[in-house]
Structures are given as C-alpha cells and as structure tokens.
Amino acid sequence: MSTLRPKNWVFLIPEDAAATLILYAPLHKIAVRVSPQAGNLLVPILDGRQEDVTDSPQKDELMGFLASNKLLELPKGWAPDQSSAGKGKAKITMSLTNKCNLRCIYCYAKTGMDYTTMTWEVAKDAIDRVILEAVQNGEKKFGITFHGGGEATVELKFLQKCAVYIQEQAHVCDLKPYLGMVTNATLITTPVAVWMGEHFSNVTVSFDGLEEVQDYQRPDSRGKGTFVRVTRGIQNLMEVGIKPSIRATVTDFGVNRMADFVEYLAKEVFPKGGLIHFEPMSLCGRAADNELTTDPQAYMENYLKAKEVGKKVGMEVTCSFDTFGHEKKHFCGANRSTMFCVSPHGLVSACSRVTKPTDDGAELFFYARHNGQSGGFDVDPEAVNKIVAQGNLPENPCVSCFARWNCQGHCPIARYAYHEHREQSCIIIQELLKSAIITELDKNL
Ligand code: SF4
Ligand code: SF4
Incomplete structure (x- = not known):
C-alpha cells in the first residue's frame, strides 16, 4: 500500500x-x-x-x-490507516443462542446441530464490557445487536433478562442504549412486539420472498412454510411503531421473483415505503451441502429490475454489492478486528457469522474468550494480528480493481473461506458499479 x-x-x-x-x-x-x-x-x-x-x-x-x-x-x-486495529466503538453483537426454529436450506450456521445458549455470566460480562468501553471513550451511547448463530427470540426469557440488565446499567452510567436485532420474526407475537417496541430501535427481518419462495427457502424445523408467520410478525412490529428493514437471500429458486416481492411489500406491508436488502446466497454451510447456486447474471438483471420497481412503488432496494457512491475504508469490522461478536460458547469473533468452533473461518476469526474467573474477556493479540493481516486489501486482484474503494475486497470471511462465492461476488460488484457509473454519465448527456 x-x-x-x-x-x-x-x-x-x-x-x-x-x-x-x-x-x-x-x-x-x-x-x-x-x-x-x-x-x-x-x-x-x-x-x-x-x-x-x-x-x-x-x-x-x-x-x-x-x-x-x-x-x-x-x-x-x-x-x-493502520492505527485502528482491534479498537471498536462501543458496540457489540451478541449471538445469544445457536438454537433456531427454522431450517433455511442455505443456512450458513447449519442450525439444528448445536443447541448451545450463552450463560448469564457471559452475557452479563459482555454487557458490562461494552458499557465500560462507552464510559471510558466518553461516549453518551452504546449499541448491542442480537444477531447470528440462531434465533434470539427462541430464548425470549433470556433475551428479556439481558434487556432489563442493559437498561438498568445504562441508567446507572447515564448512557443511552441502542438495541438492534436480526430476526426471522416468526415468534414475534403481539406481546413480544409490544415488549420489543419498548426496547429496540432497529430490527431487521430475514424474509426471502413471496409465499412459494419463503416457504421453500425458509421452512421451520418441521418442514412447514413460514410466510404467514413472518408477515404476521412484521405486522405486529409495525403496530407498535417498529418498521423493520427486510433482508432477503436470493437463490436461483427465487431470483426471478425479486421485483414481484418488492411490489408485494409496497402494497401489503410497507404502504408508506420501506427498505429491502437483496443479498445473493453465500456458498457456505447448508448451501454448499445442498449444492445450491445463485446465477450472478440472473441476480444482477433481477436486482436492477427490482430496484426500478422499488423507485416506482416507494421501496428502497439495495444490497452490499451495489456500491456506487458508497466509498469506504473497510468493508466491515472484520477487516480490522474491530467487531466484538460474542458467541454462545463465550468466544469472541470478529465476524458475526462465526459463532461455533466448527464454523467455517472459526480458526481465524475467534480472537478472545470469556474468562470465567476474572469475569472479563481475554483478547489474544496474535489472533487480532492474523485477522488484520487477512483483512488487508489483497494486492491481487483488488489493488488495481476499479471497484476497490467501493468494495474494499467485500466480505472478509467470503474472501477467506468461500472462494467460489467470492469470484461470483467480484462479477456482480464490478458489473453493478459499472452500470451505475454509465447511468450517471448518461443522465448528464
Ligand atoms: S466478514 Fe462478512 S459475514 Fe462477517 S461480519 Fe463482515 S460482512 Fe458480515
Ligand atoms: S470487486 Fe473483487 S477484485 Fe474488485 S475490490 Fe472487490 S473483491 Fe477485490
């Protein structure tokens, strides 16, 4: 560099x-x-x-x-910038449990194989740590996102216990907590939504598409479809004033229905406008086992179509591959090991996808562990160095790539562990960026 x-x-x-x-x-x-x-x-x-x-x-x-x-x-x-390695803002991700009530056909976490839930000691120490960090940094707020591994609402009582403790400690330290959650929304009944409305400022719902797409790609653990339960969960959230963003995973099965899904969301779910991220499936976990694919060309065509439809119906359509105007120094906190993602086993990862010792990338991305005796987390500086070395933009093929400032090598774990996915990602990122640049140039003709 x-x-x-x-x-x-x-x-x-x-x-x-x-x-x-x-x-x-x-x-x-x-x-x-x-x-x-x-x-x-x-x-x-x-x-x-x-x-x-x-x-x-x-x-x-x-x-x-x-x-x-x-x-x-x-x-x-x-x-x-070499100075920020390992130093994050006062934000953490808590992966409360590896239990999940769904069995998505492409699940990176391969749910249904590990049922570990975090202990209270680990959860409490993680919360104390982020609050202490906020106090030491002189910040007025801190953030905790419940995400990764499994579905946090499966362990509702434990989640509620965490939220109560977070509020109490935030009050003691005169800080404002920002709580977020990524959820499949199937367990968000009216009382759960009311409770979430009191505590959460940011909710993302994983929801893949119209009924046939959602039911095929995201069945529950008994093989039953989940479309009806997800839409009900979202309605419950909307009724308490939480407007979630939607995160849809695209496979070859649903790729031709992206625009229809945007129209459906605008009409039935978000009449006042909303936000949807369409991400092509990562070739890892159950997706690799099931030999699933997402054709990059079909994805791009349908993504652009969905985006056009979104403009007409008031839905913002985006994805992490659509990078025009989003120049950045790093793709995510895994580049500099600034993310602190606490797993159910009490291990800490720089990537929210790595929540079990058996996950792809576990040998690289775990860099700290809970210390039951001292009550804190022991960080391994050597492990941080390795994550940062892997997170640096690779000379080949990224340094001379015209998308480098927009993309920054894209998702570090994909670069490390999902090679095929990464090659497809480059095609999509470069083509979408080029198409956006040409559209901008043509506007000024
Ligand atoms: S490495 Fe990829 S999957 Fe992990 S947190 Fe970063 S963007 Fe997400
Ligand atoms: S598009 Fe591919 S080659 Fe270009 S910066 Fe991103 S990951 Fe690197």
Missing part, C-alpha cells in the same frame, strides 16, 4: 460497445468519458511516469485536467 500511485485511485474502465473509456475517480467523485487516444496517454501518467509521454498539447490538456481536479493526489483521510 506504500506504493500507491494515481492509478490506485483513478481508473480507466473500458465501456462496452462504445469505443470509449471511462475515467473513474470515486474518491474525487469524478466520472467522465475519455477517448482511447487520451486513455493511451493517461496510462503512463497515472502510473507516475508522465516523463515517458512525449510533450504535446493533448498531454498539457490532460495534465491540466488532472491537476485542476486534484486527481494526482489521494484525497485527505483516505491514506491506509
């Missing part, structure tokens, strides 16, 4: 069909079409070898354009 040159933040992308190139500088918010002749001159200039280019009026014009837009300098604040 010390050898960054303009070519690492200014990219030349060949435009399909047209004989033009696109000069794309995401950190400078610039995208313009350039001729192939200008492109030939730009390649050595961006590589820091402008003296190799023969002097000409065209070279002067290009140098003037690059200088006036400050394209030969990396904008302030974007230099690679």
Whole structure:
C-alpha cells in the first residue's frame, strides 16, 4: 500500500460497445468519458511516469485536467490507516443462542446441530464490557445487536433478562442504549412486539420472498412454510411503531421473483415505503451441502429490475454489492478486528457469522474468550494480528480493481473461506458499479 500511485485511485474502465473509456475517480467523485487516444496517454501518467509521454498539447490538456481536479493526489483521510486495529466503538453483537426454529436450506450456521445458549455470566460480562468501553471513550451511547448463530427470540426469557440488565446499567452510567436485532420474526407475537417496541430501535427481518419462495427457502424445523408467520410478525412490529428493514437471500429458486416481492411489500406491508436488502446466497454451510447456486447474471438483471420497481412503488432496494457512491475504508469490522461478536460458547469473533468452533473461518476469526474467573474477556493479540493481516486489501486482484474503494475486497470471511462465492461476488460488484457509473454519465448527456 506504500506504493500507491494515481492509478490506485483513478481508473480507466473500458465501456462496452462504445469505443470509449471511462475515467473513474470515486474518491474525487469524478466520472467522465475519455477517448482511447487520451486513455493511451493517461496510462503512463497515472502510473507516475508522465516523463515517458512525449510533450504535446493533448498531454498539457490532460495534465491540466488532472491537476485542476486534484486527481494526482489521494484525497485527505483516505491514506491506509493502520492505527485502528482491534479498537471498536462501543458496540457489540451478541449471538445469544445457536438454537433456531427454522431450517433455511442455505443456512450458513447449519442450525439444528448445536443447541448451545450463552450463560448469564457471559452475557452479563459482555454487557458490562461494552458499557465500560462507552464510559471510558466518553461516549453518551452504546449499541448491542442480537444477531447470528440462531434465533434470539427462541430464548425470549433470556433475551428479556439481558434487556432489563442493559437498561438498568445504562441508567446507572447515564448512557443511552441502542438495541438492534436480526430476526426471522416468526415468534414475534403481539406481546413480544409490544415488549420489543419498548426496547429496540432497529430490527431487521430475514424474509426471502413471496409465499412459494419463503416457504421453500425458509421452512421451520418441521418442514412447514413460514410466510404467514413472518408477515404476521412484521405486522405486529409495525403496530407498535417498529418498521423493520427486510433482508432477503436470493437463490436461483427465487431470483426471478425479486421485483414481484418488492411490489408485494409496497402494497401489503410497507404502504408508506420501506427498505429491502437483496443479498445473493453465500456458498457456505447448508448451501454448499445442498449444492445450491445463485446465477450472478440472473441476480444482477433481477436486482436492477427490482430496484426500478422499488423507485416506482416507494421501496428502497439495495444490497452490499451495489456500491456506487458508497466509498469506504473497510468493508466491515472484520477487516480490522474491530467487531466484538460474542458467541454462545463465550468466544469472541470478529465476524458475526462465526459463532461455533466448527464454523467455517472459526480458526481465524475467534480472537478472545470469556474468562470465567476474572469475569472479563481475554483478547489474544496474535489472533487480532492474523485477522488484520487477512483483512488487508489483497494486492491481487483488488489493488488495481476499479471497484476497490467501493468494495474494499467485500466480505472478509467470503474472501477467506468461500472462494467460489467470492469470484461470483467480484462479477456482480464490478458489473453493478459499472452500470451505475454509465447511468450517471448518461443522465448528464
Ligand atoms: S466478514 Fe462478512 S459475514 Fe462477517 S461480519 Fe463482515 S460482512 Fe458480515
Ligand atoms: S473483491 Fe473483487 S470487486 Fe472487490 S475490490 Fe477485490 S477484485 Fe474488485
């Protein structure tokens, strides 16, 4: 990374069909079409070898354009930052249990094999830790998200005990707690929703599609469909003022119904508008066992269609692969080991997907464990170093990729453990980004 040159933040992308190139500088918010002749001159200039280019009026014009837009300098604040490793904000993820009442056909956690629930000692110490961190950082708030492994509402009493303790301790320390949950929503009855309305500010519901898609992809542990229960759970949340965002996993089975699902949500669930994330299935866990697939081309076409429909019906349609305008330094907290995800076994992972010692990536992403004697968590600095080393943007193929500032190598665990998924991800990310850049350019024609 010390050898960054303009070519690492200014990219030349060949435009399909047209004989033009696109000069794309995401950190400078610039995208313009350039001729192939200008492109030939730009390649050595961006590589820091402008003296190799023969002097000409065209070279002067290009140098003037690059200088006036400050394209030969990396904008302030974007230099690679090595200082934040292992230091997170006052936020944690608690994976309360590996129990789940569903058996999704692609489940990364392969629920139904491990029924561990966190002990109260681990939960209490995790809560105390994040509160102490907020106090020490001089923050006024802290965040806890219940997510990963299994379904937190399966252990409702335990979840409620945690919430009571969080509120009490927040009050003692004069802090505001922000509680979030990722849930399958099937167990959110009216009383549960009322309780959640009093404690949770942010809820995401995993909900894959219209009835035939949801029932096929996300059956319960007895093989029964869950569409009716999920929609009821969402209605219950809406009635207490919680508007959840939806997270849908896309497989080849449901890929052609994405736009229909958006229309359905707008009409039946979120008449005042809502948010849905469509993520292509990760090729891991039960998805790998069941040899499921998501065709990247079909995913992209249907995602773009769903997005168009969303604009018409007031639904925001997004996904982590749709990165235009979302430049970032890291993809997630797993890059710098800044996430603190406490597993039911009392282990701490940098990735919310790793919740069991048998999970893909467990050998890398676990970096701390609960200490029953001292009542805290012992962090292994060597393990943190390994996570950070893996989290650095790989030279090949990412450093010269035009999507690098938008994508930042995408999901670190996919890069580490799901190679096939990662290759498909690159196709989707690059194509969606290119399509968004071309759409922006065409708007200004
Ligand atoms: S590594 Fe991937 S799955 Fe894990 S927290 Fe980051 S984005 Fe999520
Ligand atoms: S993961 Fe793929 S799309 Fe993302 S920066 Fe790397 S090469 Fe580019």
